[in-house]
Amino acid sequence: xxRTNCSIALGLALSLTLFAPGIASANRDFDDDLPPNTGGRSxxxxxxxxxxxxxxxxxxxxxxxxARSSSPTISTHPTFAWFVRDAGSWPMEFRLYEYDRTSLxxxxxxxxxxxxxxSAQGIxxxxxxxxxxxxxxxxxxxxxxxLLCDRHRPSGNPFADAEIEVIDPPPMLDTQLxxxxxxxxxxxxxxxxxxxxxxLATVLGDGSNTQxxxxxxxxxxxxxxxxxxxxxxxxxxxxxxxx
Numbered sequence: 001x002x003r004t005n006c007s008i009a010l011g012l013a014l015s016l017t018l019f020a021p022g023i024a025s026a027n028r029d030f031d032d033d034l035p036p037n038t039g040g041r042s043x044x045x046x047x048x049x050x051x052x053x054x055x056x057x058x059x060x061x062x063x064x065x066x067a068r069s070s071s072p073t074i075s076t077h078p079t080f081a082w083f084v085r086d087a088g089s090w091p092m093e094f095r096l097y098e099y100d101r102t103s104l105x106x107x108x109x110x111x112x113x114x115x116x117x118x119s120a121q122g123i124x125x126x127x128x129x130x131x132x133x134x135x136x137x138x139x140x141x142x143x144x145x146x147l148l149c150d151r152h153r154p155s156g157n158p159f160a161d162a163e164i165e166v167i168d169p170p171p172m173l174d175t176q177l178x179x180x181x182x183x184x185x186x187x188x189x190x191x192x193x194x195x196x197x198x199x200l201a202t203v204l205g206d207g208s209n210t211q212x213x214x215x216x217x218x219x220x221x222x223x224x225x226x227x228x229x230x231x232x233x234x235x236x237x238x239x240x241x242x243x
Contacts, residue, residue, distance in 0.1 A: 042158035076134030
């Protein structure tokens with residue numbers, strides 16, 4: 001089982017712990033995976049399946065987040081999404097840390113490690129319940145996904161992380177959203193305001209609208225590298241998870 005490289009006393013092995021502020025706080029060892037070291041992509045070509053039909057140049061795990069230090073969101077209960085290359089159903093682990101770039105400290109605020117949390121080939125979205133305590137505006141967070149191909153050889157498990165920052169809504173956003181005619185207009189408003197997570201959650205929630213499909217493709221192009229990855233994203237089935 002891999003964790004961000006912190007000395008964190010958790011005692012949560014296979015349980016589900018969500019938004020419990022102050023559970024853990026420690027200095028990270030940044031020699032291994034200083035964010036955003038993975039760039040939201042698992043290293044190498046190794047995945048969980050022994051029958052990989054896709055060329056090995058496509059990573060086994062890609063987080064749907066722009067490759068920059070931190071992407072903003074106005075949601076205190078964000079929706080996260082990632083791409084899984086290999087077929088099959090494999091155990092996953094998700095963790096969300098509050099991250100202080102100045103002090104280099106992390107605090108675990110969310111963890112999903114239950115036995116029902118498993119992968120599916122394609123694009124997976126994870127929506128965190130509104131009943132859970134909200135994230136804090138003005139704070140930065142680091143989210144991580146790991147596929148547990150082999151619990152006995154964690155170093156070989158596909159693993160990726162990305163940063164997210166919770167911000168106040170732009171001044172005119174509420175007015176723009178009120179004037180939006182449909183979900184496509186809302187997604188466009190989010191995209192124009194550089195609210196990646198809101199735009200992505202909106203376009204992944206509606207696959208039937210042609211305009212929405214075009215916007216979804218445009219967002220995918222900000223994550224994929226090369227034609228092969230782009231093709232895989234566009235052909236992917238979308239799987240929604242609620243926690």
